[in-house]
Amino acid sequence: MTQVILVGLVCFLCPGMFNALNGMGGGGQMDSTTASNANTALYCTFIIFGILGGSIVNLCGVRWTIFVSGLSYALYSGSYVYLNHTANGAFTIAAGAILGIGAGVLWAAQGMIMVSYPKEEEKGKYIAVFWIIFNLGGMIGGILPFAINYHNPKDSLSDAVYIVFVVLEVIGSALGLALCPPSRVVRDDGSSVVLVKYTDVRTECVEIIKLFLNPTMIALLPMCFTSNFFYSYQFNCVNGAIFNIRTRGFNNIWYWGAQMAGAYALSFLLDKKEWSRKKRGLIAFALVAVFFNVMWGGSVALQQKYTHGPTITGPTDYPGGSIDFLEHSRAAGPIILYLVYGIGDALFQNFAYWIIGALTNDSQKLSRYAGFYKGIQSLGATVAWQLDAKKVSFMHQLIGNWVLLGISLVPMFVVINRLTDHSESEIVEEGFAHDHKEALSAGKAEAAV
Template identity: 80%
Template sequence: MGLLDKFRGASYFSPMTQVVLVGFVCFLCPGMFNALNGMGGGGQVDRTTGNNANTALYCTFIIFGVLGGAIVNLCGVRWTIFASGLTYALYSSSYIYLNHTGNGAFTIAAGGILGIGAGILWAAQGMIMVSYPREEEKGRYIAIFWIIFNLGGMLGGILPFAINYHSTKDSLSDGVYIAFVILECIGATLGLALAPPSKVVREDGSSVVLVKYTSAGKEAIEILKLFMNPTMIALIPMCFASNFFYSYQFGPINGSIFNIRTRGFNNIFYWGAQMVGAYALSFLLDNQNMTRRKRGLIALAVVAVFFNVVWGGTLKLQLRYTHGPLANGEPTDYPDGLIDFLQSGRAAGPIILYTLHGVGDALYQNLAYWIIGSLTNDGQKLSRYAGFYKGMQSLGATIAWQLDAKSVSYLHQLIGNWVLLVISMVPMFYVVNALKNHSEESAESEDDIVKPAKYYNSEIEA
């Protein structure tokens, strides 16, 4: 059955509809944030404020990424996603203030608040995406989400490209930020349209969750257990590396050798390529003619080869320049200055390379989510696993954004990224090689169920 047929046959309470809905929430919230980040420094000439805001964001994201699964289990998905979505609008609006005052304090504070919201939102998203579909459909559902989500990045690339097409400034205008704020508010509101997990039913008639009640004490214990779980410990390098490369791709590459309108143009292809990569990988991850272990090992080999080729090409590009914007007004030391997309002879190679980084991001992230989704079918466990993934991912991102903020050389940033990605694939191999063909349905016995958690119960019965 094709993707369009799946959409047509989906009812409101089907897993497909819910994954599509959360995809559009992320299209309009994290998707817009990604587009803004992809401009380098949030679209500002000086990347310092944007880098420091990202550091604040990922510092709080570390904590609330890990806690996010527990918060979602206690409070439900709808209101947590709604409130989290509004933090994206707050962050984008802070750049309007920065444009007019030059004071980055509000933007940095908004970044810290966004880290709280993002940690919770991504835990809810991860739980929905990997626990709602059947085992044999998880790769496809992850791809569907990733395609919709990255449409947001594409739209976010089109907006600055179109609005700044004739601009001679090297930073984004208020109009771009205002458009982002409006779209993010719409995305947050869309979170209220999600169905309670207890009412979501698969095509075979099975419920996506066994209705269980939880408490703050139980969730605290389960979070602590994550740090003693050998599989989750083995996946920490994967989590750590999975967003580490963004600061290098968005700053030293896109933000340092291209002019402002070309950065937006590049992001159309960067995020569009993510959709292609996710869709292509889903065919392998859901191929029922092979065991789950074999599918995972082949996918890991594909990712390993692809990343090494792309980062090898990036090294060749990086050896041509050493810096981007400087305080003395020099925009870059890239040969012949900043690249415009109309300079086809100069632009084609770097733009294609940047686009391939988008493909690589999709391959890595989709494989990571598929591995996590292969560990269990228990929705509450998966919300904690997804939160752990985002928390450890944010730890890596925090360090990466500060490397650029502290002006660590571009070459050293590249080498650090490449080494981390290679290291992460060793424990990934260990986990994939140990995968069973079917996940456990639930590792929690009836004795583990604590009754009741008032708020969570209210959403279940809603």
């Protein structure tokens, strides 16, 4: 638990601050084009280094990989100070590409720690503990711009906000050096987290290729692709489009706070010992499916009121202009919907990690699985942010999110339906590919008897 809390604090100060900045819409800028292009560059490199990240962590260890990766977050936040003074987005876009490299490795290490360190019956709780600490960073990161820009009439964040983010992210990266190697971590009951196994570059290359031949991982591709696709719509097309700058920060406080509540609530379901793992998974699946369909339905109702946000040429066309949180009658509905977005994100992400953690308890495999998840997730995010940068209509982006959700649900159900109560062996991951063969062989043997 100590290690999970430590990596939670790292993500509290690094990805948590990045999420707060990104959640402002356009990185806190009036024009979201540079931020959208920077996010596209970020997720392009994230695709590659997300998939490679698990192997990099296996070869180099968690401490230094997390430390170096964390510094890339500080570089990205600092680039906005340059953007404020020059209006030249090239440095911010390049910093986004570098951040994609660091984030890919950091999240692979984080995923391995979060889903391989706990015992099987505690994985939901450990995922929730991490998610609460991590999103506390986004919540506090929302308070900073809200407080600093409370009396700021401009539609862009001040240098002071970006500099505070840089300082916090440097501190977060340094915390990575306090982590222990997996081989030295012992659970509360005295059992070791991982058997010490030797790995090399050749082995890791072969294992990465196997990921794309693994039927279970292929089945989870739509889930991975969809899991961050909605950020560009929620951050830019809603928060950045219809709220003023201080209300965007106010909304982020509630968005990331709602994530903490959603993760905490889901953990009780995912760890309910009275039910089998499959039953828990199927009930959580139904909850996620219904929740997201209701959420996107509410989004359509809001989206019909406007087509664009503020730009350098004019304000948003939302009725009455940009919303301030003090305009209670106008603000209540959209702010509540944005809070619901936060709950939905927590439900989907926590459930996805729980599914991956149910496939095996091998920390090296889980580091690769987590890297695969983040890599394919980043592919989806790359497409989403570029659609926003190319000014695809808000309604079309919303419809795309809803369609992708529907596509991801079917293979998720298939994988969940094959889960067993224990994953100490490779029953789940291997069995997904061989169930039919084994059933056929068993049938022949029974007939022969």
